[in-house]
Amino acid sequence: MKVFERFWDKNPAFFLSLNCLISTYLALSFNYLWVLIALLFLVIAYKRGLLILVLGGATFFFVSFLYPTQNFEKKRGVAKITISEVQNVPTHYGKKTRALVTLDHFSSDDFDLYNQKAYFYCKDFDEIKSNHIESSGSLTQFAPHTYLFRAKEIKNLPSTFSLMKKRGELKKRLYQKLHHKMQSHFSADLIYALLSGEVVNMQLRMLFNRLGLGHLLAISGFHFSIVTGFLALFFVRSNRRLALITLISFATLYFLFVGGFASIKRAYLMLLVVLVGHFFSLRSSSINTLGSCLLILLIIDPILTLSLGFQLSFLATASILLYYSTVNNWLKKLLPSRSPREAKELSYISLSGYLFVSLFRKALAINLSVYILCLPYLLYLFHSFPFLSLYYNLFMPLLIASILIGGGLALLIDPFFPILSQYSDYILSLLVHFPRYLDFSITIYSMSKELLFVLLVPLVVLGFYICQKQRDKALNSSQIIHN
Numbered sequence: 297m298k299v300f301e302r303f304w305d306k307n308p309a310f311f312l313s314l315n316c317l318i319s320t321y322l323a324l325s326f327n328y329l330w331v332l333i334a335l336l337f338l339v340i341a342y343k344r345g346l347l348i349l350v351l352g353g354a355t356f357f358f359v360s361f362l363y364p365t366q367n368f369e370k371k372r373g374v375a376k377i378t379i380s381e382v383q384n385v386p387t388h389y390g391k392k393t394r395a396l397v398t399l400d401h402f403s404s405d406d407f408d409l410y411n412q413k414a415y416f417y418c419k420d421f422d423e424i425k426s427n428h429i430e431s432s433g434s435l436t437q438f439a440p441h442t443y444l445f446r447a448k449e450i451k452n453l454p455s456t457f458s459l460m461k462k463r464g465e466l467k468k469r470l471y472q473k474l475h476h477k478m479q480s481h482f483s484a485d486l487i488y489a490l491l492s493g494e495v496v497n498m499q500l501r502m503l504f505n506r507l508g509l510g511h512l513l514a515i516s517g518f519h520f521s522i523v524t525g526f527l528a529l530f531f532v533r534s535n536r537r538l539a540l541i542t543l544i545s546f547a548t549l550y551f552l553f554v555g556g557f558a559s560i561k562r563a564y565l566m567l568l569v570v571l572v573g574h575f576f577s578l579r580s581s582s583i584n585t586l587g588s589c590l591l592i593l594l595i596i597d598p599i600l601t602l603s604l605g606f607q608l609s610f611l612a613t614a615s616i617l618l619y620y621s622t623v624n625n626w627l628k629k630l631l632p633s634r635s636p637r638e639a640k641e642l643s644y645i646s647l648s649g650y651l652f653v654s655l656f657r658k659a660l661a662i663n664l665s666v667y668i669l670c671l672p673y674l675l676y677l678f679h680s681f682p683f684l685s686l687y688y689n690l691f692m693p694l695l696i697a698s699i700l701i702g703g704g705l706a707l708l709i710d711p712f713f714p715i716l717s718q719y720s721d722y723i724l725s726l727l728v729h730f731p732r733y734l735d736f737s738i739t740i741y742s743m744s745k746e747l748l749f750v751l752l753v754p755l756v757v758l759g760f761y762i763c764q765k766q767r768d769k770a771l772n773s774s775q776i777i778h779n
Contacts, residue, residue: 297340297342299761299764299765299768300340300341300760300761300764301341301343302764302768303760303761303763303764304341304344306581306584306764306767307581307583307584307587308584308587309580309584309585309587309588309591310583310584310586310587310590311341311344311587312351312587312591313587313588313590313591313594314337314587314590315337315347315348315351315352315355316351316352316355316591316594317590317594317601318330318333318334318337318352319334319351319352319353319355319356319359320355320356320359320594320598320601321601322334322356323355323356323357323359323360323363323598324359324363324365324440324441324598324599324601324602325439325440325441325602326365327745329745329746329749332749333749333753334352336753336757340757340760355594359598362411362598363411363412363441363598363599365440365441366407366409366437367437367440368407368437369436369437370434370435370436370437371402371404371407371434371435372404372432372433372434372435373402373403373404373405373407373432373433373435374402374403374404374430374431374432375399375400375401375402375403375430375431375432375433375435375445376399376400376401376402376428376429376430376453377397377398377399377400377416377428377429377430377431377445378397378398378400378427378428379395379396379397379416379424379427379428379429379458379460380395380396380397380398380460380556381395381396381460381555381556381557382394382395382396382421382460382464383395383396383494383555384494384496385494385495385496393421394415394416394417395415395416395417395421396413396414396415396416396557397413397414397415397416397445398411398412398413398414399411399412399413399414399435399443399445402435402445404435409435412441412443412599413441413443413597413599414435414443414444414445415443415444415445416444416445416447417444417445417446417447418431418433418446418447418450423450423452424450424452425452425455426452426453426454426455427455427456427458427460427461428452428453428454428455428456429450429451429452429453430450430451430453431445431447431448431449431450431451432447432448432449433445433446433447433448433449434446439602440602441599441602442602459552463552463553463555466553467492467494467553470488470491470492470707471488471492471496473707474487474488474703477706477710477713477717478713478716478717478720479714479717479718479721480717480720480721482497482499482500482721482724483716483717483720483721483724484717485497485500486500486699486720486724487699487700487702487703487716487720489513490512490513490519490696490699490700490703491700491703491704492553492554493514493515493554493555493557493560495513500513501513503724503727503728504727506682506684507682507684507685507688507727507730508681508682508684508685508686508688508689509685509688509689509692509727511608511612512692512693512696514559514605515554515557515559515560515563516559516560516562516563516609517562517563517566517567517609517613518563518693518697519563519700520547520550520551520563520564520567521567522697522700522701523546523547523550523700523701523704524543524546524547524567524571526701526704527542527543527546528543531543536574537575540571540574540575541575543571544568544571544572544575547564547567547568547571548564548568551564557603557605558600558603558605558606558609559605559606559608559609561593561600562589562590562593562606562609562610562613563609565588565589565592565593566585566586566589566613569585569588569589570585573585582617583614583617583618583763586610586613586614586617590610593606604677607673608670608673611669611670611673612666612669612670614669614756614759615665615666615667615668615669615670615759616662616665616666617763618665618669618756618759618760618762618763619664619665619668619669619759619762619763620661620662620665621763621766622665622762622763622766623661623664623665623668624657624658624661625766627657627660627661628657631653631654631656631657633654633657634650656690659689659690659691660690663686663689663690667686668755668759669752669755669756669759672748672751672752672755673748673752675738675740675743676743676745676747676748679739679740679741679742679743680737680738680739680740681737681738681739682735682736682737683734683735683736683737683738684730684731684734684735687731687734688727688730692726692727695723695726696723698719699716699719699720699723702715702716702719702720703716
């Protein structure tokens with residue numbers, strides 16, 4: 297238990313966010329498994345038991361009051377709606393438009409609903425001239441606090457300030473420019489997805505999902521780190537604070553352009569916390585930074601916790617932070633690392649080979665560490681896991697990053713477009729003509745929530761333990777060297 301106590305001491309924001317997260321899930325989707333998780337959390341943080349009960353109880357009642365659970369299948373009525381995001385989504389019948397909205401008030405003959413997030417569909421989005429509308433239609437509930445509103449008659453209400461229309465116009469111009477400048481529409485759709493976060497090509501989405509690469513098309517920390525990392529190269533010799541202000545400003549503009557979906561908010565907030573921390577010379581562990589982002593999102597919008605993008609985004613990030621060091625150390629036994637002094641003594645060819653092996657080991661370590669926590673949840677959600685995902689995730693993120701950077705440069709320098717188009721076509725051909733001998737999957741036809749609990753929760757707790765033991769070992773080693 298002392299190991300867990302040191303873990304919470306080093307990561308107080310993560311402790312608070314985990315406490316609030318468990319209480320939020322209890323309030324939004326109460327079941328006995330979340331009660332068991334809450335009790336387990338109380339056990340491994342027993343010295344903070346009073347804080348857990350007070351903060352957890354306050355969070356539970358606050359969320360329950362703001363978002364009372366309503367159980368129904370389908371209701372017809374009238375709704376006052378605020379439109380937050382409009383997104384083009386691919387279907388088997390072509391591109392379709394949907395919106396993420398807030399139901400300010402939905403009223404039917406025997407039912408009222410307030411302040412709930414919902415997906416919104418209508419026949420013609422051109423009818424919508426404002427971000428506030430009143431509409432008659434049907435409201436369907438698919439899961440607790442998960443709604444779909446299909447509009448019939450729409451009445452535009454007075455508009456308020458919103459980036460929704462400007463964002464839509466910019467994305468439309470980007471889409472048109474890419475399709476005008478590039479020879480292949482398939483490559484144009486790929487670059488548009490990487491830059492805007494909207495996958496408008498169904499074949500593209502199916503191809504990436506088939507190979508376990510769907511996360512590369514969804515805007516996440518990967519995209520923000522690539523974009524800001526590339527931009528940071530131009531400020532290597534600049535004033536540190538000026539460079540950080542520029543990076544924060546650019547990341548904020550990019551966030552406003554792509555929109556505020558769950559995984560995007562997590563990625564932006566984590567980058568923002570890191571950059572602001574560097575600006576004020578504040579030091580914090582990556583896990584604590586993740587906890588800070590989670591806590592902010594829980595305060596802003598607790599309903600985000602029910603989003604699949606939110607869940608997978610945080611689970612994948614936590615899995616890397618908890619397990620990467622351990623997995624990398626295990627792989628060093630197979631692919632040993634060298635000290636800088638030893639590496640300098642190698643010939644050019646040997647050094648090149650060593651650097652390649654080192655990068656391969658790190659890529660494999662990230663790949664394996666992600667799936668330690670994500671694999672059980674992916675099997676629970678999709679009942680299948682393609683082994684091609686392990687193969688392609690070793691090198692495809694680097695190639696996709698190069699396309700993302702190339703897309704940004706081509707928007708500034710037109711002559712880059714022909715080169716980018718050919719390069720993107722080649723990368724896509726690697727995906728289309730995948731190695732058939734690796735085309736097999738782990739398939740589970742059904743997985744209960746109880747089995748997911750048995751598989752996932754111990755791995756999370758073990759991750760806390762291993763992460764802290766690794767930190768203790770590193771601290772002891774540094775003290776020995778210092779002495």
